[in-house]
Amino acid sequence: MSREQASISELLLSLDSSELQEAERVRAAVNQQLRGAVLSSVVEYYLDSSSSQALLLLSSIREPHHKVLLEKLNESVSRSGTRLGALTLLGHMIRKQLPWVHHISRSPLLLSLLRCLKTDSDVVVLITGVLVLVTLLPMIPQAGKQHINDFFDVFGRLASRSCRNPGHEPVAHLVHLHAGTYSLFHRLYGMFPCSFISYLRLHYSMKENLDTFQEVIKPMLEHVRVHPELITGTQDYELDPSR
Secondary structure, X not given: OOHHHHHHHHHHOOOOOOOHHHHHHHHHHHHOOOOHHHHHHHHHHHHHHOOHHHXXXXXXXXXXXXXXXXXXXXXXXXXXXOHHHHHHHHHHHHHOOOOOHHHHHHOHHHHHHHHHHHHOOOHHHHHHHHHHHHHHHHHOHHXXXXXXXXXXXXXXXXXXXXXXXXXXXXXXXXXXXXXXXXXXHHHHHHHOHHHHHHHHHHHOOOHHHHXXXXXXXXXXXXXXXXXXXXXXXXXHHHOOOOO
């Protein structure tokens, strides 16, 4: 660890001080250096502590320093030990609608998020990740053309997972997973109705998916209205980046 990193680490330990003046002094000192290695250290501190003060600092990141933050988040989402904390932090960033969030569509972080949702077995990670995706999608509509099949694969996996309980998860977790899957259903139907209905028709006409259709998908379909784009739109139009 360099002398600069050691100094920052010592500062960060006082970031959540009960002494308000001390906490404010530390926050101001760190904020002046919030880039590069210092920014990475703040992310690591948040992942270790869930510090509200670290979150406040990271929420102030502006371009071009967002690149370091996205790289660090991608690294953390890719590691199982820091995945949940990184997804939680990413969710905070997205909900604040920071001006650089749209850059996620061209970042490896989006691929890592999708990979996590398609492969991770931890239901709490899946719940957190799907809520991140649901919130993010309207901010990156241009990603639909490239990643539409990934979005549908995620939905299909989560729908199947909420229908079955291979790990004997607590009921509360399954309720939250089902709610997250339902939110993703609404988001995909709202943004890509023609493509999504085409996917549902193809995927759930398969014999092995009929149980999931009856238990999960059919009740969802019964609670939505016919989307106007199903009449006037096309799959090509709804995926056109100029739309």
